[in-house]
């Protein structure tokens with residue numbers, strides 16, 4: 001089942017988060033850092049206390065995955081109306097529990113949570129290296145909404 005996380009889930013969540021986050025640290029060491037378990041636990045407690053955040057877990061007699069989804073209120077301005085959307089900050093399924101539908105179920109629950117906020121879209125970012133995650137999101141109905149482009153430059157050379 002998918003349920004809200006509680007502080008009692010911290011130890012197992014830290015394990016899963018460390019595992020999935022290390023993929024990012026390994027691929028992009030300049031972009032990501034490898035936090036200690038204590039740092040992850042502090043971050044989890046902040047997320048659990050944040051009313052604009054839902055931390056959901058897949059629990060099948062033990063936690064196998066998690067998703068962090070955040071309400072985003074974008075004010076209107078000259079060129080766009082105000083809107084409510086939801087942003088998936090983190091998603092991970094333990095390596096030993098992948099490809100049996102937990103990711104799909106977690107995202108469905110995140111979308112249901114977003115709907116209760118009145119969100120009209122769920123958005124997320126996938127790093128370019130993460131082809132498996134890209135394939136996953138496409139398989140569950142996500143499409144590319146924008147192309148964010150970047151070029152590494154040497155600081156202070158001009």
Ligand SMILES: CC(C)(COP(=O)(O)OP(=O)(O)OC[C@H]1O[C@@H](n2cnc3c(N)ncnc32)[C@H](O)[C@@H]1OP(=O)(O)O)[C@@H](O)C(=O)NCCC(=O)NCCS
Nearest residue numbers: 020091092093098099100101102103104132133135136139
């Ligand atoms: C991405 C991730 C959350 C997917 O979770 P999962 O529970 O394995 O996914 P599901 O079993 O629900 O997969 C649903 C469908 O997505 C697609 N899919 C999932 N993983 C895939 C992969 N590695 N390659 C290609 N397609 C994939 C398949 O179509 C799959 O359906 P199928 O198994 O019937 O073929 C999981 O692989 C993960 O935690 N990866 C590491 C962390 C990560 O990259 N998080 C996302 C950061 S943006």
